Amino acid sequence: MPVVKVRFAPSPTGNLHVGNLRTAVLNYLYARNQGGTFILRIEDTDMERSEARYETSIMDDLKWLSINWDDGPYRQSERTDLYRDFANTLLEKGLAYKCFCPKEKLENARHASLDKGEPPRYDGRCRALSPEELKSFEEEGKPYVVRFRAPRKAIFFRDGIRGQIEFPPDHVDDFILLKQELTPSYNFAAAIDDMTMGITHVIRGGDHISNTPKQIMLFEAFRKKPPKYAHHSLLVGNDKKPLSKRHGATRITEFRDMGILNVALLNYMGILGRGVMKEVMNEDELARTFTLKSLSGSDSVFDMEKLFWFNKEHIRRMPVERLLEVTGLDQTYSEKVFLLRENARTVVEIRELLSIFEGTEIADSGLSYLASSSCFQAVVAVVRNALNDSRDITLEDILEKVVHTVDAPKKELFLVLRILITGRTDGPPLKDIFHFIPSVHILERIRWLDQRLSSQ
RNA sequence: GGUCCCAUAGUCUAGUGGCCUAGGACGCUGGCCUCUCACGCCGGAAACGGGGGUUCGAAACCCCCUGGGACUACCA
Numbered sequence: 001m002p003v004v005k006v007r008f009a010p011s012p013t014g015n016l017h018v019g020n021l022r023t024a025v026l027n028y029l030y031a032r033n034q035g036g037t038f039i040l041r042i043e044d045t046d047m048e049r050s051e052a053r054y055e056t057s058i059m060d061d062l063k064w065l066s067i068n069w070d071d072g073p074y075r076q077s078e079r080t081d082l083y084r085d086f087a088n089t090l091l092e093k094g095l096a097y098k099c100f101c102p103k104e105k106l107e108n109a110r111h112a113s114l115d116k117g118e119p120p121r122y123d124g125r126c127r128a129l130s131p132e133e134l135k136s137f138e139e140e141g142k143p144y145v146v147r148f149r150a151p152r153k154a155i156f157f158r159d160g161i162r163g164q165i166e167f168p169p170d171h172v173d174d175f176i177l178l179k180q181e182l183t184p185s186y187n188f189a190a191a192i193d194d195m196t197m198g199i200t201h202v203i204r205g206g207d208h209i210s211n212t213p214k215q216i217m218l219f220e221a222f223r224k225k226p227p228k229y230a231h232h233s234l235l236v237g238n239d240k241k242p243l244s245k246r247h248g249a250t251r252i253t254e255f256r257d258m259g260i261l262n263v264a265l266l267n268y269m270g271i272l273g274r275g276v277m278k279e280v281m282n283e284d285e286l287a288r289t290f291t292l293k294s295l296s297g298s299d300s301v302f303d304m305e306k307l308f309w310f311n312k313e314h315i316r317r318m319p320v321e322r323l324l325e326v327t328g329l330d331q332t333y334s335e336k337v338f339l340l341r342e343n344a345r346t347v348v349e350i351r352e353l354l355s356i357f358e359g360t361e362i363a364d365s366g367l368s369y370l371a372s373s374s375c376f377q378a379v380v381a382v383v384r385n386a387l388n389d390s391r392d393i394t395l396e397d398i399l400e401k402v403v404h405t406v407d408a409p410k411k412e413l414f415l416v417l418r419i420l421i422t423g424r425t426d427g428p429p430l431k432d433i434f435h436f437i438p439s440v441h442i443l444e445r446i447r448w449l450d451q452r453l454s455s456q
Numbered sequence: 457g458g459u460c461c462c463a464u465a466g467u468c469u470a471g472u473g474g475c476c477u478a479g480g481a482c483g484c485u486g487g488c489c490u491c492u493c494a495c496g497c498c499g500g501a502a503a504c505g506g507g508g509g510u511u512c513g514a515a516a517c518c519c520c521c522u523g524g525g526a527c528u529a530c531c532a
Contacts, residue, residue, distance in 0.1 A: 011532045046531055103530065110529080117457040120528065145530055162461070171459055171528090179530040186532045210460055210527035233462075233525095240524065275469050279481060296469070298462045299525070306468070306482045316495085343494050369492095399491085414491030426493035 004036025005200045008062075008069070009190065011043040012054035015251050016061045018269065018302055019205070019235040019243035025269040026232060026295070027203050028067045032287035039197060040072035045189050047181075050077070061252040065262050066283065074197070076189045083184040086192050086222075087146050087177050095221045096177055098144040099126040100137050103180070121173035122147070146178035148188075148218070155213035160201070160230030160292040167213045175214055187211055191218035199227045203292070206231045206299075207242070230292045233273050233299045243302060255307075259346030261318070261326065264311040273300035280313045312345045327351060336436060339428045356422040357436050360444035362452075365426075366419040370449075375408035376416045382406060383420055384446055387439050395434040420445060 008024040010016065016024075031038035040062070044050035059073065076083075090096035099122075110120040127149065129137075137144070150173060156166040177188040184192070194202060194215070209231050219226040234242045255265055263282060270286040271279055274294045281289070315323065320338050324330065327347050329337060336357055337350060344350045355363075362370075370376045382402050386393050402413055418430055421442055427433065 009532090013532075043532060049531075099530095106530085114457080114528095119458050121458095159461095165460075168459070173528085176530055181530085183530090185530070190532085205526090206461060207526050208532095211532095231461080236525085238467095242525075272468065275471095276481095279468095296462095300469095301467055303467050303482070309482055312494095345494095411491070418492055422492095424493085428494085430491065 002198075002200055004031060004034035005039065005198055006031050006036060006203055007039040007041050007072075007194070007197065007199055008067075009041040009043050009193075009204075010058050011046065011049075012051060012058060013046065013049040014054055015253075016058050017243055017251070021061070021065070021252060021265075022235055022269045022272065023203070023205055023232070024062060024067055025065070025266060029270055029287050029290040030201065030203060030292065031070075032283075033290040036200070037070040038068075039074070039199070040069035041193060041197075042073050042075045042077075043186070043189065044075055044077045045184055045186065047077070047183070057253075064252070064256065065266050067266075074193070076184065076193065079189075079193070080183055082196070083189055083192055084178065084182060087182075087184075087188070090148070090177070090221060091146065093221075094149070096146050096148050097127060097129070098134070098137075099147045099174075099176075100129075100142050100144045101125055122175075124174060127174060143180050145176050145180055146182075147174040148177050148214075148221075150174050150214075150217060151220075155216050157212060157216060157226070157229055159209075160203075160228055161232060161295050162297050165209065165212075167210075171210075172213050172217060187214045188218065191215040194227055195219060195222065195224050201228045201230060203230045203232065205234050206297075207234060230295075232295050233297055235272070235302050236299045238301060240299070240301070242299070259348030259350075260307065260311050261314050261347065263318075264307065264314040267314065268307050268310045272302070272306075273298075280310065280317075308345050315341050315344060315347070315350075323347075323350070336433075339432055343427060353424075353427060356424060356427050356433060358441075359423050360441055361448050362419060362423045362445060363425075366424055367452075369415060369425055370419060373408075373412055373416055375406050375412060376420075378406040378408075379413065379416045380420065380446055380449070383417070384443065387443055391439045393439070395431055420449075 006027040008027045010020055010024075028038050030036070040059070042055055042058075044055070055073075055075075062069070087096060091098070106122070109123065113120045126147070152169045154167060154169050155171070156164060159165050175187060176185045178184060190211075191214075193199075195218075212229055212231075216226045236242050252265075256262070266283060267279075267281055267286065270281070270290070273296050275296070276289065276294065278285075278289075318341075320334050320341075323337055323341060324334060327333075327337060327350050333354075336354065340350050340353045340356075343353060355361075379402055382405050383398060386398050386401055398417070402417060403410070406413060414430075415425065418427070419425060421430065421434065421437060423445055
């Protein structure tokens, strides 16, 4: 049994979005599950649209998710000679031919047949050029492309996720191998790369199913055994359309900015569209339990709410040390972060909750509750006096004073107190956090509240 | 138009002919716990796209329809 070798082959024509990312994750997990190698290959044969900055950002995103490649990155733009060699071999064997048809003419013919409701395919005009014609075109220096002499035969393969898939003999026409600049087309480059790199399993999106017969034919033309193919479903947005640049938060870095943990994103990508026994898993568990068979063939909606849930779960499991790192806080915060993490879905929320210890204002939610409370002025007075009498007063003492002086439901009293002390309506138990909050901050908050009320 | 893929609750799935009065998870929701929120615990609403077969029996198998999607480029 040969060692498993898979690849992730993005084209650097844009930033990675979750759809592409999922393909990378699936390949990565399969490689790790099988003890195989994971190759990164940059498919930059489209000179027009490929940009170096996208290549960089794709690699940065992969690194952030700890999806490390064992080999590469290979760039197709650096392998042009290789593709030409392979094309020449085909030319020599008569398995490919030069096509001199002008681009515009083909384009027109294509639209014409499309309008007539006919299949738009190459008419094979240059398929059987006479030696004389060929020679004269070549001497003229007439531009050409290299076309594959596609055999008219049915192609079938066993998909690792979908099972048997079969294509009729006329599915593939004489597609282009080398474009006019003699650079490879996608299908040619992909097949040659998979062939020469010894890829054993091609795991990619279902949008490539119809390309597969072309690539298999190429393998057969070189008398090579094609890899195993597995076409996973596509990720779609709420509108059920495949994810693309159009959909909101498509940039991976945006997830990081939102306070999403890399392990949470990896987790979600690793189980989305899959039937699993347990959902919350770390990288090792994800790899250990991964099988192609567990992948579903139908498209999956990317659900941000579910990602938030995974994030929350991972925040709660993460060592405080690590949490401090991603939050950008030093050791002195470890107790506070430890207390706050139960209340946060994202690392951004952890930072916001820090205002409990450091802020001197009162959040809107707190303000609106106070506005609906009839007793808060009385509580303010008690708290202020208590604090002025002694800066070392305990929460218990304050509580007792408030309960004895102000006549209001206990629940209301407690909430008002919480708001005055923390500036928020949510947060960990007051008794756990009170000793971290300097009394001057509380007095400051009360002063802020006074000003706010008097200025209205 | 042609070819191919897909079809269980709002979402992701389990289900390989009887164990399904369809299970789990997110979300939503009622209650308990509680100074608030969160956590936790206990409950609830919510699905087999439609029609034909096959079978003693169909969510599961076959066919048709419908609906989504992909490919059909000198894009990848």
